[in-house]
Amino acid sequence: MNLFKLFGVIDVRFADILDIFLVSIVAYYVFLLFRGTRAVQMFVGGGLLLIGWILAQWWDLHTVVWLLSNLATLGIIAIVILFQPEIRGALTRIGQSVGKMNLKNLFFHQSGLELIAEEIGAAVQDLAKNQFGALIVLENRVGLRNYADTGELLNARISSRLLRALFFPNSALHDGAVILNSHSIVAAGCILPLPAITSEQDSGYGMRHRAAKALAAECDAMVIVVSEETGYISIAYRASLRRKLSVKEVEEEIKRHWHDLFEGDSSKK
Numbered sequence: 244m245n246l247f248k249l250f251g252v253i254d255v256r257f258a259d260i261l262d263i264f265l266v267s268i269v270a271y272y273v274f275l276l277f278r279g280t281r282a283v284q285m286f287v288g289g290g291l292l293l294i295g296w297i298l299a300q301w302w303d304l305h306t307v308v309w310l311l312s313n314l315a316t317l318g319i320i321a322i323v324i325l326f327q328p329e330i331r332g333a334l335t336r337i338g339q340s341v342g343k344m345n346l347k348n349l350f351f352h353q354s355g356l357e358l359i360a361e362e363i364g365a366a367v368q369d370l371a372k373n374q375f376g377a378l379i380v381l382e383n384r385v386g387l388r389n390y391a392d393t394g395e396l397l398n399a400r401i402s403s404r405l406l407r408a409l410f411f412p413n414s415a416l417h418d419g420a421v422i423l424n425s426h427s428i429v430a431a432g433c434i435l436p437l438p439a440i441t442s443e444q445d446s447g448y449g450m451r452h453r454a455a456k457a458l459a460a461e462c463d464a465m466v467i468v469v470s471e472e473t474g475y476i477s478i479a480y481r482a483s484l485r486r487k488l489s490v491k492e493v494e495e496e497i498k499r500h501w502h503d504l505f506e507g508d509s510s511k512k
């Protein structure tokens with residue numbers, strides 16, 4: 244069934260529109276799967292060759308068309324060999340997402356903030372489960388360079404594995420606080436202000452929780468505490484200390500805390 248005539252010449256059917264729509268979706272998601280890998284250059288190169296092939300067809304350059312057509316056949320084999328790790332990674336991601344019925348992760352790219360909140364959340368969950376004490380400071384607008392300098396400067400990518408390693412009992416940096424800004428793990432093994440007991444309630448807390456409260460009270464940072472004694476997760480922010488939080492709540496708080504910083508970053512782009 245013809246829907247309309249394009250430029251008054253080409254008959255366009257409903258099936259043609261569906262065809263283009265489906266191919267576009269597949270191309271888009273294939274690109275998303277490979278985004279950020281070496282394979283992106285391959286797509287660019289492949290696109291240029293395709294344009295060359297179309298132009299060669301257009302201008303009736305038979306030898307060039309023959310060359311490019313044969314190159315394409317060889318190219319597919321070369322791509323599979325050269326980009327084996329990327330292809331394996333992409334297929335694994337599809338498998339994992341489908342396995343966990345988490346198609347959202349596969350098709351809708353999460354924002355940087357969501358991914359970071361999940362990395363921290365996963366680390367906190369693991370630390371709490373194993374009752375490894377932890378003190379994680381999330382810097383906001385007020386710089387915490389003075390506290391970062393008391394520990395070991397790292398400037399590393401925020402990852403759940405690194406956070407877990409830093410608080411692993413008896414590791415060289417497990418004592419003290421880890422300071423994060425919205426993009427990196429700034430420092431580990433940091434000493435926070437040593438608080439004085441100011442209320443009846445404070446006397447019930449150990450040093451880790453009191454240090455978290457003291458820092459949160461003096462700036463706009465949010466501090467996550469995992470108790471070594473109970474495995475409970477708490478968050479100190481401004482004058483409050485909320486206890487027994489779930490990992491989901493922690494992730495929501497992280498997103499709320501850094502939301503404005505991320506919004507600012509994306510509006511600058």
Ligand SMILES: Nc1ncnc2c1ncn2[C@@H]1O[C@H](COP(=O)(O)OP(=O)(O)OP(=O)(O)O)[C@@H](O)[C@H]1O
Pocket residue numbers: 376377378417418419420433434435436437438448449450451452453454469470471472473
């Ligand atoms: N001022 C501080 N700055 C950074 N880290 C601190 C500070 N005070 C204590 N800590 C950390 O807390 C640990 C001791 O915690 P303590 O047992 O006194 O606290 P707590 O609040 O009872 O926590 P937990 O429930 O985990 O035992 C120290 O080994 C150290 O890693």
